[in-house]
Every structure is written in C-alpha cells, then in structure tokens.
Amino acid sequence: MRTRWQIVAGVVVAGLALTGCAASERDPEGSGSDGATGGGRDTFIFAASGDPASMDPAFASDGESFRVARQIFEGLVGVEPGTADPAPLLAESWDVSDDGLEYTFHLKEDVTFQDGTEFDGEAVCFNFERWNNFTGVLQSESLSYYWQKVNGGFATSDVASLNGTGKYESCEAPDASTAVIHLRSPLPELVSALSLPSFSMQSPTALQEYDADAVTGDGEAPVLPEYATGHPTGTGPYQFESWSPGEEVVLTAYDGYWGDQGQVKRIVFPIISDATARRQALQAGDIDGYDLVGPADVVALEEAGFQIVNRDPFNVLYLGMNQANPDLADLKVRQAIAHAIDKDALVAQTLPEGTEVATNFVPPAVVGWNEDVATYEYDPAKAKALLAEAGKSGLTIDFNYPTNVSRPYMPTPEQVFTAIEADLEAVGITVNPVPDPWNPEYLDKIQGGQEHGLHLLGWTGDYNDTYNFIGVFFGGPSNEWGFDNAELFTAINEARYVADVDAQREAYEVANAAILEFLPGIPLAHPVPSLAFKADVHGYPASPVQDEVYNVITLGD
Numbered sequence: 001m002r003t004r005w006q007i008v009a010g011v012v013v014a015g016l017a018l019t020g021c022a023a024s025e026r027d028p029e030g031s032g033s034d035g036a037t038g039g040g041r042d043t044f045i046f047a048a049s050g051d052p053a054s055m056d057p058a059f060a061s062d063g064e065s066f067r068v069a070r071q072i073f074e075g076l077v078g079v080e081p082g083t084a085d086p087a088p089l090l091a092e093s094w095d096v097s098d099d100g101l102e103y104t105f106h107l108k109e110d111v112t113f114q115d116g117t118e119f120d121g122e123a124v125c126f127n128f129e130r131w132n133n134f135t136g137v138l139q140s141e142s143l144s145y146y147w148q149k150v151n152g153g154f155a156t157s158d159v160a161s162l163n164g165t166g167k168y169e170s171c172e173a174p175d176a177s178t179a180v181i182h183l184r185s186p187l188p189e190l191v192s193a194l195s196l197p198s199f200s201m202q203s204p205t206a207l208q209e210y211d212a213d214a215v216t217g218d219g220e221a222p223v224l225p226e227y228a229t230g231h232p233t234g235t236g237p238y239q240f241e242s243w244s245p246g247e248e249v250v251l252t253a254y255d256g257y258w259g260d261q262g263q264v265k266r267i268v269f270p271i272i273s274d275a276t277a278r279r280q281a282l283q284a285g286d287i288d289g290y291d292l293v294g295p296a297d298v299v300a301l302e303e304a305g306f307q308i309v310n311r312d313p314f315n316v317l318y319l320g321m322n323q324a325n326p327d328l329a330d331l332k333v334r335q336a337i338a339h340a341i342d343k344d345a346l347v348a349q350t351l352p353e354g355t356e357v358a359t360n361f362v363p364p365a366v367v368g369w370n371e372d373v374a375t376y377e378y379d380p381a382k383a384k385a386l387l388a389e390a391g392k393s394g395l396t397i398d399f400n401y402p403t404n405v406s407r408p409y410m411p412t413p414e415q416v417f418t419a420i421e422a423d424l425e426a427v428g429i430t431v432n433p434v435p436d437p438w439n440p441e442y443l444d445k446i447q448g449g450q451e452h453g454l455h456l457l458g459w460t461g462d463y464n465d466t467y468n469f470i471g472v473f474f475g476g477p478s479n480e481w482g483f484d485n486a487e488l489f490t491a492i493n494e495a496r497y498v499a500d501v502d503a504q505r506e507a508y509e510v511a512n513a514a515i516l517e518f519l520p521g522i523p524l525a526h527p528v529p530s531l532a533f534k535a536d537v538h539g540y541p542a543s544p545v546q547d548e549v550y551n552v553i554t555l556g557d
Contacts, residue, residue, distance in 0.1 A: 041555050041556065042263055042264055042265040042266060042555070043264070043265070043266040043267070043268060044264045044266070044267050044268070044288055044537075044550055044553060044555065045267075045268045045269075045270065045286070045287045045288045045289075046067075046267065046268075046269055046287065046288060046289050046290065046291075046550075047269070047270055047271075047272045047278045047281055047282075047287045047289070047290040047291075048064050048067065048068075048249070048269040048270065048271050048272070049064065049271075049272070049273055049275075049278070049291070049292060050064050050271060050273055051064065051243075051245050051246060051249075051271055052064050052065040052067075052068050052069075052243075052249065053065045054224055054228045054229075055068065055069075055072075055227075055228050055229060055230070055231075055232040055240065055243065056202070056212060056224070056227060056228035056232060057069040057073055057197040057198050057199075057200050057202075057232075058130070058131060058143075058144065058147070058198055058199075058200075058202070059138075059143045059144070059215070059222075059224065059228060060197070060198060061145040061146060061198065063460075063546065065197075066197045066546065067269070067546065067548075068249055068251070068269060069197040069200060069232075069234075070197055070236070070546075070547060070548065070549050071236055071237065071238040071251050071267060071549060071550060072114075072232050072233075072234045072236045072238055072239060072240060072251065073197060073200030073201065073202065073232070073234030073235070073236050074089050074090050074200060074201060074234060074235045074236050075089055075090060075194050075195060075196070075197070075199050075200045075201060076089060076090050076091040076094075076105050076107075076124065076179075076194050076199075076201065077089055077091060077191055077192075077194040077195045078195055078547065079195050079463075079464075079543065079545060079547045081541060081543070082312070082541075082542070082543060082544075083312075083365075083464075083543075083544065084314050084365060084366075084461060084463060084464035084543075084544050084545045085464055086191050086192045086194070086195050086463070086464070089108075089195075090107060090108050090111065090119065090201055090235065091105040091106060091107055091108070091179075092106050092107065092108050093105075093106045094106065094191065096191075099186070099499075100183070100186030100187070100188065100499040101182060101183045101184075101185070101186065102180060102181070102182055102183070103180070103181040103183070103190065103191070104178065104179075104180050105124065105178070105179045105180070105181070106177065106178060107119070107120065107121060107124070107176075107177045107178065107179060108258065109176075109177055110258060111235050111258045112235070112256050112258075113201075113202075113203035113205070113206070113233050113234060113235055114203070114233050114234060114235070114236075114239040114254050114256070115203050115205055115206050115233050116256075117203045117204065117205040117206070117233075118176075119201060119235055120173065120176040120177070121172075121173025121174070121175060121176055121177065121178050121179040122173045122176075122204075123201060123203070123204055124171065124173065124179035124201065125171035125172065125173050125179060126204040126207075127199075127201055127202060127204075128168065128171045128181065129171060130207065130212075130213070131144070131147045131151075131168075131199075132147075132151070132154055132155050132166070132168050133154065133155050134147070134154055134213070135154070135156065135158055136158055137215050137216070137217065137218060137222055138213060138215055139154055139157070139158050140218070140222065142222065143215065143222060145198070146193070146196055146198035146199070146462075147166075147198065147199075148166075149472075150187070150189065150190070150193045150196075151166035151167050151168050151187075152166035152167055153165045153166030153167075154166065165184070166184075167183050167184055167185055167186075167187045167190075168181070168182075168183060168184070169182040169183055169184045170182045185497070186497055186499045187497070188496070188497065188498065188499055188501075188504060189463070189465040189467060189468070189496070192463040192464050192465045193462075193463055193465070195463050195545070195547065196462055196463060200234055201234065201235060202232070202233060202234055203233040203234070205233075206227065206231055206232075206233035207227060207233075209231075210225065210226045210227035210230075210231045211225050211226070211227065212225060212227035212228065213225070215228075229243065230243070235257075235258070236254065236257070236549070237253065237254055237257045237259065237261055237262070237549065237550075237551040238251040238252065238253060238254060238267055238550070238551075239251065239252060239253075239254040246271055247270070247271055248268055248269055248270045248271060249268075249269040249271075250266070250267070250268050250269075251266070251267040251269075252265065252266050252267075253265040253266070257551075259551070260551060260552075261551055262550075262551035262552055262553065262554075263553070263554050263555060264550050264551060264553050264555065267550055270286075270287065272287075272290070275292065275294055275297075275406055278290040278292075279293070279294075279297050279301070279532070282301070282306065282532055282533075282534070283301075283304070283306075285534075288533060288534050288537050288555070289531060289532060289533035289534065289537055289540070290531065290532060291529070291531050292406045292407075292408065292411065292529065292530075293308065293411075293530040293531060293532045294406060294411055294412065295350075295351065295352045295353075295411055295412060295530075296412075297532070298352065298353075298530055298532075301532050305535050306532050306533065306534065306535065307532065307533040307534070307535060307537065308530050308531070308532055309530070309531045309532075309533060309540050309542050310352075310354060310528045310529070310530050310531075310542065311408075311528065311529045311530075311531070311542045311543065311544050311546070312365070312528075312542075312544040313354075313355065313356060313363055313526035313527060313528050313529070313544065314363055314365065314460060314461045314526075314544030314545055315363065315408055315409040315458060315459060315460040315461065315526055315527065315529075316358055316360075316361055316362065316363060316409060316458055316459055316469065316523055316524075316525075316526055317351075317358070317409045317410050317416070317456070317457075317458040317523075317524045317525045317526075317527055318358070318361065318456075318457060318458055318521045318522060318523050318524055319337075319341070319420065319454060319455070319456060319521055319522040319524055320446070320454065320455045320456075320457055320480060320481065320520070320521040321334050321337065321453075321454060321481075321519075321520060321521050321522070322450065322452050322453055322454075322455065322480065322481060322482040323481060323482040323483040323520065324450040324479075324482030325397070325398075325452075325453045325482070327392060327395060327397060327453075328397070328453065328454075328482075329482075329483075330390050330392070331518075331519065332386045332387075332389055332390040332392075333386070333387065333390050333392055333395065334519045334520075335376065335386050335519060336382075336383040336384075336386035336387045336390070336392075336427065336429075337383070337424065337429070337454070337522065338376035338519060338522050339376050339377070339378065339379045339380070339382045339383040339386065340378075340380060340383040340423050340424055340426070340427040340429070341378065341420055341423050341424075341522060341524070342378045342423055343357045343358075343378065343524060343525065344357060344378070345419070346416065346419050346420065346423075346524060346525065347524075347525050349415070349419055350412055350415040350416050350419050351411070351412075351416075351525055351527045351528075352411065352527055352528045352529075352530055353528070354528040355525050355526065355527045355528050356525065356526040357524075357525055358523035358524055358525050358526050359371075359373055359375050359516075359523060360373055360512050360515075360516070360523055361469055361470050361473060361474075361512070361515060361521075361523050362461075362466055362469040362470060362512065363461070363526045364526075365464070365544070366461070366464060366465070366466050366469065367464070367466060367501075367504075367505050367508065368466035368495075368504075368505055368507075368508025368509055368511070368512060369466075369509075369512065370508075370509040370512040370513050372509075372513065373512055373513050373515075373516040374513075374516045374517055374519075375516075376519075376522070380423075380426055380427050383427040384427050384428060387427065387428060387429070393428055394428070394430075395428070395429045395430065396429075396430040396431075396432060397424075397429060397430070397431060397432065397453050397454055398432045398434050398452065398453035398454065399417065399420075399421065399424075399431045399432065399433055399434060399453060399454045399455070400434045400435075400436065400442070400445065400446065400452045400453065400454065400455040400456070401413050401414065401416070401417040401433070401434070401435055401455065401456045402435070402436060402437070402438040402442040402456065403435045403436065403437055403438070403442075404437050404438060405437075405438035405439070405442075407458060407460075408460050408527065408529035409458030409459065409460055409525075409526075409527055409529075410456060410457075410458050410527070411527065411529075413456055414435075416456055416524075417433070417435075417456060420456075421433070431454075432453075434452070434453075446479075446480050447478070447479055447480050448479060449479055450479055450482055455480075457480070459472060459473070460545075460546075461544075461545060462545065463545060464545075466495070466508040466511075466512075467492070467495070467496040470492055470508075470511060470512065470515060471492055471493070471496060473520075473521075474488060474489070474492055474515060474520065475489060475492055475493055476489050476493075477489075481520045481521070483520060485518060487514075488511075488514055488515065488518060491507070491510065491511045491514055492511045494507065495507035495508050495510075495511050536555060536556050536557055537553060537555060538553065538554045538555070539552050539553050539554055540553055541553075
C-alpha cells in the first residue's frame with residue numbers, strides 16, 4: 001500500500017447514525033471518565049492518522065480503511081499471526097486443482113453476518129460475482145483497485161486501460177459449507193490475495209438493502225452510498241456504530257461473533273492527523289496507542305514508561321531513478337549513484353533500530369528474494385570513476401522528496417534526503433532539492449508525469465507474493481521509472497503465473513537479479529514500523545501486513 005485514495009463520502013449526519021459528540025462516544029458505562037482509564041475497562045482507543053476512505057472494503061485500498069475493516073470484516077483467508085503467510089479464516093481449508101483453475105473452499109459453519117444473515121457458499125459467490133460485475137464508475141482504479149490488480153478485469157470492461165475480462169470465471173456453491181471458484185487461467189497468488197480486506201465477505205442482505213453499488217460521481221471524486229458510510233456488515237468481532245468524519249470512528253462488539261470476543265467491547269478511532277499531536281495524546285492519557293511513531297520519539301516514549309511494539313518489516317524504501325531524464329538513462333550514471341550511497345550509515349542515522357539494509361526490491365521474507373543480486377557496495381572512488389567514464393563528472397540532478405508525511409517505509413523522508421544528498425555531493429553530483437507535500441502533489445508528480453529525477457518512495461506489501469512488490473514497480477511502462485524494457489516486463493509477468501511453487505520461486509529470483517542489473521532504482525532499506533501504547537495494553541497483535549484485530553488485546557495491570 002502506498003497511498004490513500006481520496007474518496008468523497010456522500011453523507012449527512014443522520015445517515016451516519018451519529019449519536020452525540022466525540023467525547024461522549026468515549027465514555028461507555030463502566031469505563032473511566034475518558035474511556036481509556038480505570039480498572040476493568042473495555043474500551044480501546046487507537047489514534048488514526050486520517051479518516052477511512054470507505055467503510056466498504058471493496059472500495060478501499062488505504063491503511064486507515066483497512067485498519068477499521070479488519071475489525072468488522074473477515075475473508076475466506078487470513079494470515080498466520082505475526083507473519084504475512086496465508087492461513088484459514090472463514091474457509092477452514094481449500095483444495096486447488098492440478099491445472100490451477102479450480103479452488104474449492106471448505107467453509108466454517110455456524111457463522112452469521114452482523115445483520116443475522118447466514119454465511120454460506122451462496123454468500124461467498126454473491127461477493128465474488130459482485131466484484132466481477134462492477135460497471136461504470138465502480139471500475140475506476142480509485143474504487144476497485146485490488147480486484148483490478150489481482151483479477152485483471154471484470155465481466156465487462158468499461159475502462160479502456162483494462163484488458164477485457166480477468167482471471168475469474170464463475171463461482172458455485174454445491175452446498176452451504178462449500179464454495180468453488182473457477183478461473184479462466186491460473187492465478188497462483190489468489191489465496192494470498194484473498195487475505196486483503198478488499199476481498200472480505202460482506203452480507204448479501206445488507207449490500208442489497210443499502211444499495212451498496214450505487215456510487216455516483218466519477219473516478220476522481222466518487223460519492224459513496226449509504227452502505228459504505230453507515231452500514232458496513234461483516235462477520236468480524238466488531239460492528240459499526242458511528243463515523244463522524246474528521247473526528248472519530250466507533251465500533252462495538254458483535255455479540256453473535258463465532259470466535260472469542262475478548263475483553264475489548266468498544267473501539268474508538270479518533271482522527272489525529274498530526275504525528276506530534278498523536279504522541280501528545282498518548283502522553284496525556286487520551287488514547288491507548290498509535291501507529292507510525294517517529295524514530296526520534298521511540299526512545300523518549302520508552303523512557304517515559306510507554307510500550308514500543310515493532311512490526312517485522314514487510315516493506316522497501318527505495319531511491320527511484322527516472323530514465324526519462326537523459327542523465328539517468330545512462331546505466332553508468334545509475335551505477336555511480338548506487339556506489340555513492342552509504343546504506344549502512346543511512347540506516348544507522350535516519351531509520352528505526354532493527355531496520356535492515358535492502359539488496360532486493362522485495363524483503364527477505366518474500367519467496368523469490370535473491371541473495372546473489374548485484375549489490376553495488378559503497379565505493380565513492382568507483383562512483384567518481386563511473387561518472388567520468390560517462391562524461392558526467394559535473395552532473396547536476398533534481399532530487400524529489402516528500403514533506404509533511406511519515407510512512408512505514410519512510411518515517412523521516414527529509415532526513416533520508418539529507419543523508420543521500422551528502423553522499424552524492426561527495427562524489428561530485430550537485431543536487432537540486434525538489435520537496436513537495438505528500439498527497440496529492442508529490443505522488444501526482446512522481447506517478448503522473450515525467451518531470452522528476454531522483455526520488456524517494458517505497459511500498460508496504462499487501463500480501464506475501466513477489467509480484468505485489470516488483471510487479472507493482474516494474475510490471476510495465478510507468479511515469480515513475482521512465483523506461484521501456486520489454487524483456488524485463490515479460491520476465492516479471494510470466495513469473496507471476498507459474499503454477500509450480502519451486503519453478504515460480506526460481507523465475508522470480510531470475511527476475512530480481514535482472515532488475516538489479518538494469519538498476520532502475522536502488523533498494524535502500526526495510527524499515528521497522530513502530531507503534532506506541534500505554535503500559536497496560538497487552539497482547540497487541542503486531543503484523544507485518546497490519547492484519548491486527550483487537551479482540552485479542554487485554555487492558556489493565
């Protein structure tokens with residue numbers, strides 16, 4: 001995940017079922033005066049950095065939407081705790097045909113959606129058919145992003161950039177506890193991809209009652225229907241209570257949940273966009289925890305008695321080199337830049353403790369990571385020699401970097417820029433700094449046009465699959481990278497559909513080696529994302545893919 005899609009919710013206060021001011025939402029009976037203190041409390045308050053884009057996860061691709069969605073919804077597939085590996089959830093097991101075209105999911109029984117609707121094979125098929133039959137504005141990338149990226153199309157395509165129908169063909173439910181998915185061609189990443197909140201199971205009854213697909217507007221500013229703003233209905237341990245845009249989201253326990261409900265009966269997500277304000281809210285006792293803790297705050301919070309919980313890194317921070325810039329189209333210049341950067345010092349000086357230096361564009365936990373890729377060790381003398389060979393000893397280059405943002409893979413972009421700038425200046429490259437606010441200016445410039453040079457960006461993996469990293473970056477021509485390398489594109493895209501696990505791993509290892517030989521960018525690091533909590537928050541289920549559901553948390557001494 002890289003960014004929030006900006007979606008305008010067409011909503012009025014009554015439609016959201018708002019029930020009073022934000023302060024009163026945090027004061028359920030039996031809790032302390034602020035809802036976050038007192039023995040035996042059952043309210044967990046976690047500060048969000050922004051509003052969800054949508055309460056309907058099928059129309060979401062951002063972290064704040066997914067954080068809420070994981071409490072309300074569940075998919076056929078989850079992940080093993082603390083890993084990015086797929087695991088049974090609403091499907092207790094599955095079988096895949098030898099040709100990779102048929103997936104039979106054996107479903108958990110005695111599960112109901114939060115409106116009382118039974119979860120069964122027909123409900124599974126309803127959801128798959130819904131995704132595949134999106135039409136019109138629903139096919140815009142700002143809405144059905146993940147169905148497009150994984151499946152590759154819809155039953156009918158209304159968007160010129162899509163290649164017709166996708167991999168999905170049909171679904172059948174031979175009985176209540178079975179759903180069979182038929183594909184047109186193999187899609188080895190399907191099981192892993194189904195762990196995404198976008199593919200959560202939703203109540204067919206609620207989707208129809210609240211006209212969930214009645215999105216208006218266009219792909220740039222769609223207006224969401226009542227379902228996506230006030231009636232999301234899943235099978236998870238928490239159900240929707242209210243959403244006050246710009247203020248907070250409130251969830252309460254679903255009494256009919258099939259699993260263990262746990263101590264936490266109420267979740268409040270106050271919206272606190274500023275990182276300093278989130279830290280101050282924790283220190284003041286107004287919240288129980290928050291995400292995206294800046295490295296500079298980690299030590300101070302620990303010394304003050306707060307807990308720091310780290311996620312295992314499942315991301316990559318990289319320096320992109322846009323080859324639409326003639327200087328960067330020269331491989332020797334790209335190699336010189338790679339040799340100029342002291343990655344070890346960069347990590348030590350600017351990134352959280354525990355961060356790993358990157359050699360691939362995928363983290364080591366992903367199948368296909370290759371220990372034998374070209375690594376371009378720190379060597380300023382070699383960098384200068386390569387620049388001289390290229391006739392670029394007096395090179396001046398634009399260096400784009402974002403401001404006013406903290407991402408899991410890039411908590412302090414200004415510091416990273418400063419460190420790399422010094423390395424480049426040391427080998428004779430003059431840097432022209434080009435800072436821009438993160439969203440939309442920075443992302444629009446890097447991804448929407450060719451007027452950029454070096455740039456800092458990164459990616460947090462959505463699920464454990466190599467294509468979810470290198471396919472996103474290098475699966476085809478893009479404005480970010482500015483090159484057209486048909487051989488590399490083909491190697492990556494053919495590896496995606498290799499059905500044999502061992503053969504696919506080898507194909508991805510070859511692709512990763514080819515990427516680092518071609519060197520479109522420089523993988524810098526796999527930073528450790530940090531969260532901070534009060535001392536009496538126990539058992540937070542930190543996940544590299546942020547699959548964190550709060551019914552396992554306990555509160556109190």
